[in-house]
Amino acid sequence: MAEETLAEEPQTEDQLVIRAQEALSSCNWVIGECASEWTQKYARGRTDADFGSMIGLSGDQVYQRRRVWETFADVNTDYTNLKWSHFYVALNWDDASECLQWANEIEATVAEMKAWRRSQHGEDLTAPAEEEAPFSIAPDYLQVGDNMVREVADVEGEGRSLAGAGVGSSGERAETVNSAPRESSGNSEYAPFGQGARGDASSDENEKREGPSSEEIYKRACASIEKVVVALSPELIEDFREMPLELQQRFVNAVKNLQSRTAGLS
DSSP: OHHHHHHHSOOOHHHHHHHHHHTTTTOHHHHHHHHHHHHHHTOTTOOHHHHHHHHTOOHHHHHHHHHHHHHHTTTGGGOTTOOHHHHHHTTTOTTHHHHHHHHHHHTOOHHHHHHHHHHHTTOOTTSOOOOOOSSOSSOGGGOOOHHHHHHHHHHHOTTSOOTTOOHHHHHHHHHHHHTSOOOOSSOTTOOTTSTTTTOOHHHHHHTOOOOOOHHHHHHHHHHHHHHHHHHOOHHHHHTGGGSOHHHHHHHHHHHHHHHHHTTTTO
């Protein structure tokens, strides 16, 4: 009897945080459950972002998991063939129960469930779907603008073309090169590899481009990280276990290395 009573005692805030941390790589349901219980018992004016900071997720990611848990916690075990992402996309559907039931019966993917729902509503499946996520994947401060995309491209190397760069820009470069005619008169002793072709060494030294400043490096790093955060939607995270093991390990190592390098910043 004592053991049963102990098991029914509410979890402390620290226990909720630890349990959610342990579930990061395996179970969105557990994270949602912990976030919901924490909000009800311990938040005291704090937000999903505060809980997220304790377990390593953004406030928006915590909000997603908490909403899904609070909406489907009492029925999710009835759909044994569905993933968490099925419930995520159906969160605001008025016919969620019907769609989830259909998907569970035939073990449909998220994409198949969404297509079936469109067909039930009489939509043309050959036309692009006009739909939005149940809620924002990331808050405004995580949205990636054009400038960020350009900065990320710069980090990847000058040999990579920038996203959205038109043919015109390369055409201008080609025209600039071709518009310098070879001199047919004047100093006939000139040779492209001659002694005077390179100019004054001191002027070359002065014109040498300096490397990026610390501020610029942090800006580029922010752009890259923000871009990854936006891309890591719940559906993408659900697919992680289906990736090749080598890629999984590489991704996990990259995240751990980033955490190790930035451990002293906060």
